[in-house]
Amino acid sequence: MSQILDIDGSVLEGGGQILRISISLSAILGIPVRVCNIRAGRSKPGLAAQHLKGIQLVATMCQAKMKGANIGSTEIEFIPGKLRGGHYLADTQTAGSISLLLQVALPCALFADSAVTLDLRGGTNADMAPQIDYMERVFRNVLKRFGADFNMNILRRGYFPKGGGHVRVKINPVRSLNGVCLTERGHILDITGTSFVAGTLPIKLAYLMADGAKRELSSEHNVNIHSYKEDRHMAPDNCNGIILSCSSSSGCALGAGALGRRGSDAADVGRAAAVELRDTLRSGACLDPHAQDQVIVYMALAEGRSCARVGDVTLHTRTAIFICETIANSFNYNGFLCNDNA
Incomplete structure (x- = not known):
């Protein structure tokens, strides 16, 4: 053409x-x-x-x-x-x-x-x-x-x-x-996530992010967030963040996430990701x-x-x-x- x-x-x-x-x-x-x-x-x-x-x-x-x-x-x-x-x-x-x-x-x-x-x-x-x-x-x-x-x-x-x-x-x-x-979402089966730190950051931050997310999602059932520290060979530099995802009875997949910044409160990072996911769930959206x-x-x-x-x-x-x-x-x-x- x-x-x-x-x-x-x-x-x-x-x-x-x-x-x-x-x-x-x-x-x-x-x-x-x-x-x-x-x-x-x-x-x-x-x-x-x-x-x-x-x-x-x-x-x-x-x-x-x-x-x-x-x-x-x-x-x-x-x-x-x-x-x-x-x-x-x-x-x-x-x-x-x-x-x-x-x-x-x-x-x-x-x-x-x-x-x-x-x-x-x-x-x-x-x-x-x-x-x-x-x-x-x-x-x-x-x-x-x-x-x-x-x-x-x-x-x-x-x-x-x-x-x-x-x-x-x-x-x-x-x-x-x-x-x-993708118009019928059905009911949410579970919410899973990973909360991570890397480099020299302490794993405590990962637990704080996970706790912040869980509190924001306290009205939801089957919330499971795994907290961990990345292997130094896999991730030598500093970073912390959280990724959340969920699936529904109709097969819809939804997610949200957030990254920490220098000076940011770790629990607030987790809450930010959870609020994003919660708002999507409340809207009834399939995407x-x-x-x-x-x-x-x-x-x-x-x-x-x-x-x-x-x-x-x-x-x-x-x-x-x-x-x-x-x-x-x-x-x-x-x-x-x-x-x-x-």
């Missing part, structure tokens, strides 16, 4: 998410795209290292031609080739989120012509992104509803500011994705805020009609819908349309 679709990178969320979704769908559907005004409203506009590594990863997977793929660029042109299976590497060389690298590459891997192995390096537990444990414990279960899956091996933990984490993900492609209907925008992309690519019940629709979700509709309306893709009731 010679026509290039122009996408304004400053609309709605106005950040890296527009890039990730646009580049993923470009590679999968074979649509050349030009994203302009990249992160125009940010204090440092243009491509940052995290975004560039994700774009370069997908470009390698589909032998894409690119213009403007450099740090600080406010416009990028991406002309995809065919998605190929194989072994691919990406390293943010910072504490940039491995989960965000996976978000941009995973949909592409599912539509490659053979199995894909991703070796991803950077931050495993980072602010402003799902922790890698969320991707494995929660999002993987959501993805299975579409008839897809991945295997993940966390080889090393990486935290702010050094990074250095290493995650290997193996993906077998699918012929198509199943449409899903938590971390999964909404990702799931929109898979719904758009799935066969037939998909729908889901959510609580508050996040700005990231509205952005995902906007990108999917922009591509669908521009090129009239049958079976590729997100509408408001998705």
